[in-house]
Amino acid sequence: MPDRNDASPAAVASTASTAAPAAVAPAVPADDHDSPWKEALELFFRQAIELLAHSLYKVIDWSVAPQFLDKELQALGVPDGPPGHGRLHADKLVRVRHKDGADAWILVHVEVQGGGMSARALSRIAQRMYRYRTRIEHRHEGLNARAGRAPPALFSLAILVASRSGPERLEYRREFLGQGVYFSFHAVHLSQWLGRWSELESLARTNPFAVVIMAQLQALRYRTGAQRLEPTVSLVRLLYGYGYDREHIQPLLRLIEWMLRLPAQQEPAYLAAVERLEQERKMSYVMIAERRGIAKGLEQGLEQGLEQGQVKGQADLLLRQIQRRFGAVDAAIEQRVRTAGADDLEAWSLNFVDATVLDEVFRG
Numbered sequence: 001m002p003d004r005n006d007a008s009p010a011a012v013a014s015t016a017s018t019a020a021p022a023a024v025a026p027a028v029p030a031d032d033h034d035s036p037w038k039e040a041l042e043l044f045f046r047q048a049i050e051l052l053a054h055s056l057y058k059v060i061d062w063s064v065a066p067q068f069l070d071k072e073l074q075a076l077g078v079p080d081g082p083p084g085h086g087r088l089h090a091d092k093l094v095r096v097r098h099k100d101g102a103d104a105w106i107l108v109h110v111e112v113q114g115g116g117m118s119a120r121a122l123s124r125i126a127q128r129m130y131r132y133r134t135r136i137e138h139r140h141e142g143l144n145a146r147a148g149r150a151p152p153a154l155f156s157l158a159i160l161v162a163s164r165s166g167p168e169r170l171e172y173r174r175e176f177l178g179q180g181v182y183f184s185f186h187a188v189h190l191s192q193w194l195g196r197w198s199e200l201e202s203l204a205r206t207n208p209f210a211v212v213i214m215a216q217l218q219a220l221r222y223r224t225g226a227q228r229l230e231p232t233v234s235l236v237r238l239l240y241g242y243g244y245d246r247e248h249i250q251p252l253l254r255l256i257e258w259m260l261r262l263p264a265q266q267e268p269a270y271l272a273a274v275e276r277l278e279q280e281r282k283m284s285y286v287m288i289a290e291r292r293g294i295a296k297g298l299e300q301g302l303e304q305g306l307e308q309g310q311v312k313g314q315a316d317l318l319l320r321q322i323q324r325r326f327g328a329v330d331a332a333i334e335q336r337v338r339t340a341g342a343d344d345l346e347a348w349s350l351n352f353v354d355a356t357v358l359d360e361v362f363r364g
Helices: 034-043 045-052 054-059 070-075 119-145 190-203 208-221 229-241 246-259 264-281 287-301 307-328 331-338 344-352
Strands: 089-097 104-109 154-158 169-176 179-189
Touching: 034 045, 034 089, 034 104, 034 208, 034 246, 045 054, 045 208, 070 089, 104 119, 104 190, 119 154, 119 169, 119 179, 154 344, 169 344, 179 190, 208 229, 229 246, 229 264, 307 344
Parallel strands: 104 154, 154 179
Antiparallel strands: 089 104, 169 179
16 A cells, blocks of 8 residues: 655644545444454554555564553553543554664554544544653653663554545644644545455455454444344455465454454354355364354353363363464463363353453453
């Protein structure tokens, strides 16, 4: 995708507006979209920057792994937004190495909300990005001065998920009697890809983050579960045809199913369709099957009083699911699961449904 970071600044965010795509409903999505975006950015950060901000991608030294500064971001204390709006955004702060050897920070803000972006919404985003920038600079001004080094360069990137068009730079201005501040930053209107779907499919052959974008846009286009079965299966069919290895397919399937959440009554049809695809390609990656297997094991165990045989069976099932998602476990983890009681196994099995790292299975 061409990047136009060097374009002249567009109109002030407080006066800019974007047109809503006809296929995108104006309601706020009921799904949990901020969490999969946070995971997707961590898993495929390099590919996301390559696709969405190519001029930035070209100046980063990718031989140095990006460092995600979640605690640093939380310490800045920027408010989440107006009360009552739910979780409508995901934020990431990432440290990378510039090709000149200096550190650079990237602030990524993902706005997850339906409909077009009003002038007021764009103004709110611009103000939020400005607050982040000033707090980052203030927090590290003294530390860098004492260390005798310049503060890191900061690149701000806003990804407006449901916006189809608009200025490629948003601006924040405050002026009074000839004095004031001016701040501009790069904005990506993600739903522009609705009109370039074949191009997005082609990019997805080599860039897994394009698959994430496809899943998100389908979730916005098909708001109700009853509409989602066919587009979800179609997206999985495309994914299997791209030739990715297991390391990429597993998290991409999880993200697809996370963003395009299906109602329980449609899961059997989804499983049947994907199983046919897997038989054709001799692969097995289905995520919903894992969740259904755990739920079935719990149900059977509870009905039979979780006797010793059922407890052992549930422990075996949980270990298999853990190893399938997170890889081989050490002897201590295996011993912990095999010697656990029924209550712990039930809690861990439920934790596993949404766990993204092994530690989350055993939380609580």
